[in-house]
Amino acid sequence: MKIDSSKIKLFSTIGPRATFGMTCLELIKEDKKLMLLTADVSTSAGLDRYKKKHNDNYIDVGIAEQNMIGMAAGLSTEGYNVFTTTFSPFQTLRCCEQIKVNLGYMKNKVIMVGLASGIVLGTLGYTHCSIEDISVMRSIPNITVINPADCLEVYKAAFALLKYDKPAYLRLTGTTNSPQVYNDDYNFEIGKSIVLKKGSMGTIFCTGSMVHPSLIAANKLYLEKKIDLQVVNVHTIKPLDVVEITSHINSSKKIFTIEEHSIIGGLGSAIAEVNCSLPNPINQTFIGLPDHYGEGGEYEDLKVRYGLTEDSIYQKVCEIFKSI
C-alpha cells in the first residue's frame, strides 16, 4: 500500500481499530504465515474483511482470552506469525499469567493488540477502560510495549512488529476522527523515540493519544508564552530509548510525561526510572490518570476531567513555569 496524504487522512477518519484491520489486509501480503486470533471481537478489531478474505489465517477462539494466549503460543512455536486481538483489559490483565509464562518466559513471538485502551470506552465503565495495561505489560520480562501516536503509527508499528522477533503488546488509544500527528510517511523504528518539536527549556515525553495534544500545547506555549519545550513521541515504552531520553533529560530544565494511563507504572514511571538514576535528575511532572476508578463518562469529558487535553496541558505547563 502506498502511504500518501489521502491514506493517512483515511486512517485518521476510521480510527485506530479499523486502521489495524485494514493493515492486516496488507500484512498478509508480506507474510502468508500471518495468523490473526480474536476472542469474539472481529468487528471491533476491524477484521470483518480480513476474516472473509483470509479465513485460513484467522481463528476466533471465542470469549476465552487465556486460551487465546495459549493457542497463540502454540501456533507461534509452529512457525505462524501470530497477532491476537481483543479489548485491552481482556488482552492484558485477563490473561496476564498466560502472557508471563507463554510469551515472556518462553519467548514465543506473539503480538498482542489491545483495542480501545485508555479511557475511550468510558461510557461503558472501568471494566472496559484500560489504565493499568502499560504498567503490567512492561513489568513482564521480554515483552515489548508500543503505544502508537496516531493511526499512521498504528500501521507503521504493525508492519514493524510483523518482522520483529519478540513478543509485544501493541496498545491502541484514541478513536475515530482521531487527530493526525504525522501528515507524511516517516521512518518508524521499534525502540527509537521521535523528536517532533525541538525546544530549549524542557521536554515533554508523551505517548499514544497524548502525543497530538502535547504537540499542539507545546506550539501554543512557544507562540504565546515563549516557553520553548521539546516534544518527544515515546511510541515504544519498552525497550525504552534510554540513550536518547537521557540526552533529552540532560538538556532540560523541566520534564513532563503525558499519557492516557495511570500515573503509576506507565510512561511517567519508565522515564522516572531513567531520570532518577542520573547524577543530576530533573524535576518531573507526571500527567496521566489518577490512581482511582472514578465516574465513567464520554471520552472527551473524561479527558477534560483528568487534564488530558491540549488546553489543560498548556495550563499545567504555564503553572509549573510560573513557579520556577
Place this chain on the structure above:
Amino acid sequence: MSSDEKKIKEIKELSKKIRLNIIKMALEAGSSSAHIGGAFSLADVVASLYHSFINFSKNPQDKNRDRFILSKGHACLVYYSILKEIGYLNEEDLKSFEKTGSILLGHPIKNLQKGIEFSTGSLGMGLSIANGIALSFKKKKVNNRIYVVMGDGELNEGSVWEAIMSAAHFELDNLTIIIDKNGYQQTGTNDEIVRMFDLEKKFNSFNLHTETIDGHSIKEIYETLQKFKDIKKPCVLIANTIKGKGFSQFEHDNAWHHKVLTKKTYDEALIEINNQ
C-alpha cells in the same frame, strides 16, 4: 512371547528405570524437597507414551516429531527421568536437579536441545498451547500428534475448561489428553478440595472421546492409546493412578506430594523398586 507381550515387558522395565531416576534426583534435591507422589503416579503412563507412542527425535527441528506437554509441571521428575532414558539428558544433568544454575529446576524450563519444548509449572496452561499446536498440524495437513498430561487437581483451573471447549470446537483429533487421576492434590483429596463428580461424563459432554483405565496397567494404557489414534475426536485418557505408586511408603500418603527424601528412605525405596 508375542510382540505385544514383549512391548509390555519393555515398558515395565522402563517404568522401573524412571522410578529409580526419580528417587535419585529427589535425594539430590536434599532439603529443597521434591514432588515425588505425582511423578511416581505418572511413571507407567509416561513410559508407555515414550516407548510406543511419541515419535521423538534428537533433532529439535525434526518436522515429523510428535509433541509432549507436561502441563502438571511439578511432576518434572518423571519427565527428566524419561528424557535421560531416551538420551536427551545424562547422569550429570540429573544430579544437578534443583541446584543453583541447573537447567533442571522443580518445574520444566523450555530447552529444545534437552528435549523440553515448553516451560510449565503454572497449572492449567498446557492444553491451550497443545490446542494451538494441534490446530497448526491440521492447517499444515500433517499427521503429527500431541499428548498433554494434566493432573486431576489441575482441573480446578478454569482455563482448562476454556481449552477443553476449544479442543472440541476445532475438532482436534490429533490431540490426546491424559489425566493423572491419583485423587489427591496438594493439601488433600480431590473430594475434600473440589469434587470432580463424573469426570468421564464431563469430558464427553464437551464432545470429547473419553476412556477411563487403570493407569498402572501397561496393557490398558497401551491398548487405549492405540485405539485413540483412529478416533475422530480429541481423546481423553483418564488414568486412575495411585499417588506414589511403586514404593509402598509413598503410596496413598499425600505427604509425599512434596517432601524431602532422606538417605534411609531412599535406600528402602531402592531395594523395593529393584525387586519389582
